[in-house]
Amino acid sequence: MEFELNEDQQQIKQSIREFAEAELRPHVMEWDEAAHFPVELRPKFAEVGLMGVLIPEEYGGSGLGYVEYATIIDELARVDPSIALAIAAHNSLGAGHIFIAGSASQKEKYLTPLAKGEHFAAWGLTEPSSGSDAISMKTTAVRRDGGWVLNGSKNFITNATFAETTVALAITDRAAGSHGISAFIIERGTKGFSVAKKENKVGMRASDTAALVFDDCFVPNANLMGAPGQGFIQAMKVLDGGRISIAALAVGIAQGAYEAALKYSRERHQFGRPIAEFQAIQFKLADMATQVDAARLLTYRAAAMKDAGKPTTKESSMAKLYASEVGVRVAEECVQIHGGYGYIKDYPAEKYWRDSKLCTIGEGTSEIQRTVIARQILRA
Numbered sequence: 001m002e003f004e005l006n007e008d009q010q011q012i013k014q015s016i017r018e019f020a021e022a023e024l025r026p027h028v029m030e031w032d033e034a035a036h037f038p039v040e041l042r043p044k045f046a047e048v049g050l051m052g053v054l055i056p057e058e059y060g061g062s063g064l065g066y067v068e069y070a071t072i073i074d075e076l077a078r079v080d081p082s083i084a085l086a087i088a089a090h091n092s093l094g095a096g097h098i099f100i101a102g103s104a105s106q107k108e109k110y111l112t113p114l115a116k117g118e119h120f121a122a123w124g125l126t127e128p129s130s131g132s133d134a135i136s137m138k139t140t141a142v143r144r145d146g147g148w149v150l151n152g153s154k155n156f157i158t159n160a161t162f163a164e165t166t167v168a169l170a171i172t173d174r175a176a177g178s179h180g181i182s183a184f185i186i187e188r189g190t191k192g193f194s195v196a197k198k199e200n201k202v203g204m205r206a207s208d209t210a211a212l213v214f215d216d217c218f219v220p221n222a223n224l225m226g227a228p229g230q231g232f233i234q235a236m237k238v239l240d241g242g243r244i245s246i247a248a249l250a251v252g253i254a255q256g257a258y259e260a261a262l263k264y265s266r267e268r269h270q271f272g273r274p275i276a277e278f279q280a281i282q283f284k285l286a287d288m289a290t291q292v293d294a295a296r297l298l299t300y301r302a303a304a305m306k307d308a309g310k311p312t313t314k315e316s317s318m319a320k321l322y323a324s325e326v327g328v329r330v331a332e333e334c335v336q337i338h339g340g341y342g343y344i345k346d347y348p349a350e351k352y353w354r355d356s357k358l359c360t361i362g363e364g365t366s367e368i369q370r371t372v373i374a375r376q377i378l379r380a
Contacts, residue, residue: 031206046117061115066303070248077252082206089158094121122163124154141170160210183231192217203354247319250327257334295323314376321369324359
């Protein structure tokens with residue numbers, strides 16, 4: 001088994017770290033306080049290959065694997081988790097769904113501009129009354145001549161206000177349960193499709209999150225992905241990969257928080273010496289470092305299995321569960337090590353803390369991950 005990144009992967013890691021330090025680090029708190037996602041950086045995101053990480057070169061992407069992808073999200077989140085979240089939602093969810101389930105013509109029309117960084121993607125599954133219980137969604141799609149008419153709404157959608165391409169799931173046959181859900185590609189500006197409330201969040205504030213509304217929104221047959229009723233199965237495949245990216249996001253948060261705590265512990269003096277010399281702080285740092293490494297190994301295992309074409313439902317959920325909870329623990333310890341300074345915005349500790357919690361909720365709560373894992377191990 002390989003536990004180290006190869007030379008090419010190390011170069012990718014270093015290039016993304018340099019990009020994050022140069023382009024993101026100086027603006028982290030500015031974007032956070034303004035709840036502003038820097039759409040203006042899209043050309044630079046595209047230039048360094050962030051917009052089509054997993055998409056083959058024939059569609060304008062980088063053609064990289066999940067190990068490289070996890071590394072990229074990890075490095076972005078180490079500096080600004082909000083940007084990492086937006087990039088992950090674009091790649092894993094919106095563009096990822098089209099890559100997994102789209103037809104050749106759909107990929108040519110929609111995936112190529114997404115991979116090249118000309119467009120952003122969003123993905124609509126969650127609704128105001130259906131989060132973990134996705135099958136109970138209320139958005140419907142009814143057949144009309146030449147297409148479908150969508151009515152309903154989606155909630156907590158990343159990249160919602162600026163995405164040019166959105167993949168949304170809707171009920172096409174209520175009686176069929178999970179086999180009655182279909183996936184549609186909706187273009188920005190489509191009549192009857194609008195963005196509603198933008199959320200004012202505790203953390204991940206620079207990542208755009210808003211509601212989507214479908215009011216007699218007509219979508220042509222050409223924008224249905226696969227056959228009617230295949231949407232939920234497609235979505236579960238999308239989430240298997242998406243959970244790897246959220247695990248990587250959580251690892252990056254934990255890494256950033258650990259580094260901030262380590263730096264502060266060496267600089268902060270109490271009782272005539274750096275607090276890093278006190279065993280109470282050393283034990284915290286030791287636990288943090290161990291947990292970050294363990295979370296990263298679980299994440300890279302799932303990524304490597306995904307690259308090898310193996311089923312990853314259990315491993316993706318394990319990585320997402322453990323890494324997200326580690327992210328919260330390490331970020332909280334970072335605040336504790338900073339003491340009073342950990343609670344003010346002059347230091348990075350409080351932002352890692354605020355950002356970390358979403359990882360235990362988005363793309364399947366910790367409770368859902370435990371349910372998924374339990375089902376997988378009981379089937380074995």
